[in-house]
Amino acid sequence: AQSVTQPDIHITVSEGASLELRCNYSYGATPYLFWYVQSPGQGLQLLLKYFSGDTLVQGIKGFEAEFKRSQSSFNLRKPSVHWSDAAEYFCAVFLSGGYQKVTFGTGTKLQVIP
């Protein structure tokens, strides 16, 4: 069955430090990959997406993600975290030819300390 794994439930980083959030998915023919962010009391907002082409994609708010087919990974990165980045982050995957629905990871909650 199609699955998405976010191995880190909670991450704490200092403001100004770099960030990497991990996402792995089960094998599929053609993955469509997404990262969403959820601030408290709000819905999910799209940060970035990968459909094809360049495996390093840029998103909003200074985030980027790299698709690595050999590792079935789509990790989210930011060079310098701001206090306003504190939120929960969800990886999502759509695998054509598979389940035919988007599957969300369980989320990683990011805490930013001064």
Added chain:
Amino acid sequence: NAGVTQTPKFRVLKTGQSMTLLCAQDMNHEYMYWYRQDPGMGLRLIHYSVGEGTTAKGEVPDGYNVSRLKKQNFLLGLESAAPSQTSVYFCASSYSSDAQPQHFGDGTRLSIL
């Protein structure tokens, strides 16, 4: 441009009561979805619709019904509420397929006593 609007934002029900959650989108999207979000479980798909007049079951459909009589609206009904349905419910829409990004409402926090 309001995007996806969910009503109500909060609701408390007693076990056995029924209610309907309303989702409205103004982006002319074909696909609409209802999810529930529970701690540590991410988002789980309840029901979805690929166009006006169509509905289909998702991952956790039991105890819920949906209707899509108008393209812009997607209703989620709880026939007889149970404490296990206490959750935060999110509606989402996408333009034309599951491979497109989804736009989310701000959620409905539902408590069943």
